[in-house]
Amino acid sequence: MMEKRPKILIVDDEPFNIDYLEQELEDLDYETISAGNGQAALELVEAESPDMILLDIMMPVMDGFEVLSRLKAEKSWRDIPVVVISAMSDMNSVVKAIELGAEDYLPKPFDPTLLQARLNAGLEKKRLRDLEQLYLRGLERELEIGREIQAGFLPDEIPEIYGWEIRSYFKAAREVAGDFYDVFYLPEGKIGLMLGDVCDKGVGSALYMALFRSLLRATSNMNAFAGGLNINNSGYESVNLIKYAITLTNNYICSVHQSAMFATLFFGVLDPLSGDLQYINAGHEPPLIIHKGQIKSKLMPTGPVVGVIEDMDFSVGDIKLEPDDLLLIYSDGVTDAQNANGEMFEEERFISIISQPVLSAESLINHIVSSMNTFIGEAVQFDDITLLAVLRKS
16 A cells, blocks of 8 residues: 655745645645645645645745744644744844744755755654554553543442442542442342442552442352352451451552552441441541531541562451431542642641531532642642441431
8 A cells, every 4th residue: 555645734824935835745646736826725734634834934924934833833733744834044033933833944945865865764753653643542541441440440329228328429530430339239238338448540540440349349248149049157247347358458459469459448437327336547648527517436447458478467446327417538649639839738727617507418428529629729639539428317
């Protein structure tokens, strides 16, 4: 298959100059198009997508400097190489054209050999930029696929339980995330509550997020995935269930995946009838028990992070959620959020926000998210942000 001939746009208000350049370029097997002023040139750039532009400066309607400014301001045009060919050969004009984004500046009359060298160099840069953009688009698509797959590891919907309200919020800092959460049914009508944060950011964290979440979900309720087989999971008492799931996950990560990746994790099992909550806090931010705007208690860590030391012992804590108690679990992306000045959201500001009485779990999360968005403003999100609120209704 023959390669497509490079398309060169000639921009000059003198027909003689256009004819001369067309002859030179056709002899070099380039396709040419032409415009007599800057405005017409931009219209051809839009319609024809040239590979390179030979641009005069002094023209009616719109001069070459304005053309350069508009080319470089448009994302889809800024990588088109431009060589200025002009009778304006004073140093100020040359410097201005280069600063506006021209690849080179040739004074009239120009040397055809030098023109050919500039064309070859400019087109090669364009070819390499096009390859780079093609690669980046492919990479972006792969990350988008990864994001879509990772979304499948988060719950499509949260169980609706009589007498309880459970709401969540999740926002990744990048295309894929290291945070994860889950809310799911367990045997005997109990509910699993899980929120974790894999160290670091990006693709590596996202891969381990999927591993941690899948191991914990499967090992906490193996009979649900056993296809009719009855697997003895050392009883379904909450204490045994949580210890089993986290110990197995920890030992698997440590022994099979010998890397520096670990996760902080809160995993609780809630009995909706009694309000009893058994939990393991594996080095995670302490979840808060809030009662009508007042913090009743913090669920401090009961063990180390998961995935660092094999055969670690994780203690199980327990607490009872009374009517109007709200359990708030969150990742450190909340308190570590930064604004454009580099200031952090911090725990003190977070506590002041949640210390205001709210009517529902949803309204609390909305209030937190709104306050964070106002604080962050136009700054780039620093870390994944995850919230899980569990309210026992009165």
